[in-house]
Amino acid sequence: MESQTEKRPARRRDAEENRARIVAAAREVYASAGFDAPFDAIARHAGVGRATLYRNFPDRYALGAAIVEDDLGTLEALAREHGDRPDAFMALLSAIVERHTETHALVPALLRGPGEPALQALVPRVTRLLTVPLRRARTAGLVRDDLTLADVIDVLTMLAAVLADDGTGRSRERRMARALELLIHGLVPREPVHSHPSRR
Amino acid sequence: MESQTEKRPARRRDAEENRARIVAAAREVYASAGFDAPFDAIARHAGVGRATLYRNFPDRYALGAAIVEDDLGTLEALAREHGDRPDAFMALLSAIVERHTETHALVPALLRGPGEPALQALVPRVTRLLTVPLRRARTAGLVRDDLTLADVIDVLTMLAAVLADDGTGRSRERRMARALELLIHGLVPREPVHSHPSRR
DNA sequence: ATCGAAACGGACAGTAGTGTCCACTTGAGC
DNA sequence: GCTCAAGTGGACACTACTGTCCGTTTCGAT
CATH class of the missing domain: 1.10.357 (Tetracycline Repressor; domain 2)
Known part of the structure; x- marks a missing residue:
């Protein structure tokens, strides 16, 4: 239950940035289109590919x-x-x-x-x-x-x-x-x- | 605004029945699966084809x-x-x-x-x-x-x-x-x- | 500057739901 | 009981979304 708390040993800087950008985008998209907005829309709004999104968050x-x-x-x-x-x-x-x-x-x-x-x-x-x-x-x-x-x-x-x-x-x-x-x-x-x- | 209130001139009895069965089914399905349950599920639950449903209710x-x-x-x-x-x-x-x-x-x-x-x-x-x-x-x-x-x-x-x-x-x-x-x-x-x- | 691993994103195949079409069935008037 | 319009439901084509795969790019360590 503490598997991914705080410490993630080696993460590339760009990956970290993307993750943050995704979360921010998700906030906005969820806010405007509801929680079941197309997952894809979040990726687009964050300016990343869908694969990147899936890699960070399985669902x-x-x-x-x-x-x-x-x-x-x-x-x-x-x-x-x-x-x-x-x-x-x-x-x-x-x-x-x-x-x-x-x-x-x-x-x-x-x-x-x-x-x-x-x-x-x-x-x-x-x-x-x-x-x-x-x-x-x-x-x-x-x-x-x-x-x-x-x-x-x-x-x-x-x-x-x-x-x-x-x-x-x-x-x-x-x-x-x-x-x-x-x-x-x-x-x-x-x-x-x-x-x-x-x-x- | 009174186009389809009460009087519907000639309707076949079975059609009327189906309509009623659909509405009843819709009540149950909406109740258990929410308002955006598959439209199809309602048809199935009412025991009618999807076309019948669409004929009675456009959406x-x-x-x-x-x-x-x-x-x-x-x-x-x-x-x-x-x-x-x-x-x-x-x-x-x-x-x-x-x-x-x-x-x-x-x-x-x-x-x-x-x-x-x-x-x-x-x-x-x-x-x-x-x-x-x-x-x-x-x-x-x-x-x-x-x-x-x-x-x-x-x-x-x-x-x-x-x-x-x-x-x-x-x-x-x-x-x-x-x-x-x-x-x-x-x-x-x-x-x-x-x-x-x-x-x- | 070079190299390997990490990360990327576009492309692809799979799935679920929608709405329509049409060959068949059934009710109701004659 | 016959006829035909009204009604039916399965099949089909279409769209939107999902999740994965893989060739390419980018980071960061040497």
């Missing part, structure tokens, strides 16, 4: 995993920054949504292709990322106390759907932000008029 | 539209039953979710294929179905007063996503119910301890 899932892995790194760093502050959970949620609007890949890629080994391997990492912050937030009363990790995963699925939808009107960013807002506060109004106005 | 969107139209009929009847009672909106929402778990087709079909004429034609009907009940519910304070129709559409998109996800654990029904509950009440707890406990 679209491996490529997705590479992207997700990057994102996970960022998110884990963020989690570390927040330590055990109870608001870490919400911060993570927002950060995930932000990366969503950017990469369009994280959760959809993780959830589709059920059982794709390359992606499935990352699930525990996502789990680990969220479990503790979720518990903290729950005991601190920042989220409802029956909120489970499975719920959170489904919430991410829902947000991803809004993102994936081509949406005839507002920008992706606005729609995502709104969707998150709706999810957090619900469709039903808060206790109408009362002391502190929820703070947001 | 998957036309077929989707037929299904959605059925569902819309049911929902419109429900809306009529509720008259202008302020809880009509929530009832509709639940009903849609129920049909979702059954058919898996309504909203996803409506929202994907952006601009497919066959489906786009139904959008106004959905709009009409929801607009008034939404307004009633809003003025009655049953939903937050900044809730727009666009929001509702996105909510339906989100619910459809949970449904579409193969979900490793709980049944579709349970997950849908839970997702709806989360959406309605939000992730954040209601005003913790206070007079009336929200009623549910």
